[in-house]
Structures are given as C-alpha cells and as structure tokens.
Amino acid sequence: MKGKIGLEEHFAIQETLGDSERYFHPAEWPMFSKRILDLMDIRLREMDEHGMQMMILSLNSPAVQAICDRKQAAEVARKANDEMAEAIARNPKRFRGFAALPMQDPDAAILEMRRAVKDLGCVGVLVNGYSQIDNPEVYKYLDDPIYRPFWAEVEKLDVPFYMHPRDAMPCNTHAVDGHPWLVGAAWTFGVETATHTLRLLCSGLFDEFPKLKYILGHLGETLPFCIWRTQSRIAREKRGVPAKRPLYEYMSDNMWFTTSGQFRTPALWNTIAEFSSSKILFATDFPFEEVGEACAWFDNCSVGDTDKQLIGRENSIKLFNLKNL
Numbered sequence: 001m002k003g004k005i006g007l008e009e010h011f012a013i014q015e016t017l018g019d020s021e022r023y024f025h026p027a028e029w030p031m032f033s034k035r036i037l038d039l040m041d042i043r044l045r046e047m048d049e050h051g052m053q054m055m056i057l058s059l060n061s062p063a064v065q066a067i068c069d070r071k072q073a074a075e076v077a078r079k080a081n082d083e084m085a086e087a088i089a090r091n092p093k094r095f096r097g098f099a100a101l102p103m104q105d106p107d108a109a110i111l112e113m114r115r116a117v118k119d120l121g122c123v124g125v126l127v128n129g130y131s132q133i134d135n136p137e138v139y140k141y142l143d144d145p146i147y148r149p150f151w152a153e154v155e156k157l158d159v160p161f162y163m164h165p166r167d168a169m170p171c172n173t174h175a176v177d178g179h180p181w182l183v184g185a186a187w188t189f190g191v192e193t194a195t196h197t198l199r200l201l202c203s204g205l206f207d208e209f210p211k212l213k214y215i216l217g218h219l220g221e222t223l224p225f226c227i228w229r230t231q232s233r234i235a236r237e238k239r240g241v242p243a244k245r246p247l248y249e250y251m252s253d254n255m256w257f258t259t260s261g262q263f264r265t266p267a268l269w270n271t272i273a274e275f276s277s278s279k280i281l282f283a284t285d286f287p288f289e290e291v292g293e294a295c296a297w298f299d300n301c302s303v304g305d306t307d308k309q310l311i312g313r314e315n316s317i318k319l320f321n322l323k324n325l
Contacts, residue, residue, distance in 0.1 A: 001299050001308055002051045003325075006291075007098075008164070008217045008260035008283035009043075009055035014065040015076050017254055023184050023288075036060060037285040043286070044094060050127045050295035053325065055286070056316070057084050058098040059126040062166040065103060068132045073102035077112055083184040085120040096320065098126035098162055103142070104133045106150045117157050123216075123320040125154065126162035129196055130169075139169055141196055143203040144162075150179045151209050160213040160256070160319055163197055165189035165221070167304060185261060185288065194221040198230065204242035204249040213319065217260040217283060219267050220251075231306035251275065256319060258283035261312070263297035277307040281315050 067073040077100045088095045099116030101109040116122040176182045260283035283296035
C-alpha cells in the first residue's frame with residue numbers, strides 16, 4: 001500500500017539519546033544512534049522504499065519524563081520540539097510531530113503544549129508515562145489531581161494525546177528480577193502502560209473530559225484483549241471505582257490503537273473486532289522496529305482494501321486533521 005502514515009516514529013536529540021542505549025547491544029548502538037538522530041536522509045529513504053508518505057515524529061523514551069529538575073525538563077522539551085519543528089518545516093509533506101512536554105510542572109506543560117500546537121504546528125502530544133519530579137524516587141501518574149487542568153487544556157486544544165511506554169519505577173519491577181529479557185518492549189513496557197491507562201480509565205477522567213482523544217500503541221498494550229474481564233470484576237466486586245461507565249465504553253469512544261511493534265494479523269483482527277477498523281492507526285515504532293518489516297507485514301496482511309486504507313492512512317488524516325496530502 002502506498003501513502004501510509006506512521007505515528008509512532010521516534011527521534012532523539014543529544015540530551016535524550018542515551019536514554020535508549022540500555023536496550024541495545026554495544027555493537028548495534030552506533031548504527032541505531034545514527035538512525036534515531038537522523039531527521040532527513042536515512043528516514044526519508046526508508047519511507048520511500050516502503051510506501052510511507054508521512055511519519056508523525058515523537059521524542060524517544062523516557063526522555064523528558066525522567067528529568068527530575070523541572071527547569072531542565074522544560075528546557076529539554078522546548079529544544080526537542082524546536083528541532084522537530086525545523087525538520088517538519090523542511091519536509092512538511094513528509095513529517096508532522098507530537099509535542100514533548102515537561103509534566104513535572106503541569107503549568108509549564110500547558111504552556112509548552114500551547115506553544116507547540118499553536119506556534120509550531122504540532123498535531124498532538126506524546127508523554128512517556130509517569131514523570132519523576134524533583135527527586136528520582138518521587139513520581140506521579142497522570143490520574144493525579146494536579147494534572148486535571150492539563151487534561152482540560154488537552155480537550156480544549158482538541159489534539160490527540162499519545163500515552164507512550166516507559167519502564168516502571170525500580171521499586172515496582174521486582175516481578176522480573178533476574179529475568180532481564182522481560183524488561184522493556186518485550187513485556188514490562190506494555191504492563192506499565194496498560195496499568196497507567198487503567199488508572200486513567202477508572203479515575204473518572206473521561207467523564208470529566210468526554211472529548212479527549214487518547215492513543216495507545218502496540219495494539220492497545222493488551223487492553224483490547226482483556227478489558228472485558230477487568231470490567232467484569234470491577235463491576236462485580238463493587239470497590240467504589242470513580243468511573244461512571246464501563247471501561248470498554250471509554251475505549252470505544254475515546255481511544256485509538258496503533259500497530260506499532262505488533263506485526264501480527266490475528267492480534268490486528270481481534271482489535272478490529274473489538275473496536276472496528278476506524279480506531280486503528282498504522283505505525284512502525286521506528287527505529288526500534290524495522291520500517292521494512294512493519295510495512296511488509298501490513299501490506300500483505302489478510303485485511304480488506306477498505307480497512308487497509310482506513311488503518312494505513314485515512315484514520316490518521318481524520319484524527320489529526322492533516323491537510324494538503
């Protein structure tokens with residue numbers, strides 16, 4: 001399929017590059033770092049070779065969310081957004097961008113979000129999970145009451161919010177002690193991000209802000225496959241959940257799911273069956289996954305042409321209000 005739009009497509013700046021190094025063998029790191037820093041030739045060649053018209057760019061993880069100092073977090077977010085905006089200005093038909101935000105300071109995050117959307121033209125915002133604040137041991141999830149004004153502004157600006165993974169705090173990872181192969185994208189990313197999302201779903205956030213547009217990668221971090229049981233037990237055990245509606249209704253109304261890093265057709269079909277092809281968006285997870293592998297799988301998977309056009313292109317055009325493509 002030609003003209004695909006991908007929307008979990010990462011870049012790094014020098015200040016955040018090292019955050020990705022732990023996930024790579026030393027022999028692989030030089031080439032990976034070259035690819036993730038590139039916002040021109042390497043990326044465009046791979047896109048052209050595999051039928052991608054556009055990447056919606058986002059900063060790597062955890063990046064800003066792991067910078068405890070509030071002022072520094074704001075400075076790095078601003079620099080990353082400015083560098084991304086420069087790349088978009090050079091290639092406006094090939095790139096758009098998600099803003100990085102200093103969630104350590106909700107007021108600063110709101111100001112940077114406004115600037116990124118209104119002045120830089122960002123089409124959404126992406127946050128790498130919880131943020132560490134002032135001290136490496138202090139962290140907050142986004143259902144905390146301090147973030148309610150932030151969510152109000154997201155809804156007011158009417159831009160999608162992408163919840164991207166990061167590893168859980170060390171104090172919360174003992175279940176995989178001695179099993180380093182389960183750390184990161186193999187397992188712990190998904191568990192952490194699904195749990196964070198469940199906190200938001202249960203908190204009443206989507207009752208208070210019913211027009212929020214929330215994106216999860218990796219075909220929903222397992223939630224489309226297990227949300228029925230989660231809701232069933234919540235309803236049966238009556239423990240006072242603040243959410244006013246069944247959780248899967250919020251997912252149907254407020255959430256979109258990308259194919260990033262989940263190149264498996266039965267899993268795609270399950271997500272279509274649960275939430276329809278209108279809620280699924282193509283993504284590759286560049287450069288952590290291979291553009292060629294993602295595109296070859298999607299182009300050849302057993303999904304009808306109409307659904308493929310929706311997932312590969314049309315849903316993103318509608319959700320992000322992309323014009324002149």
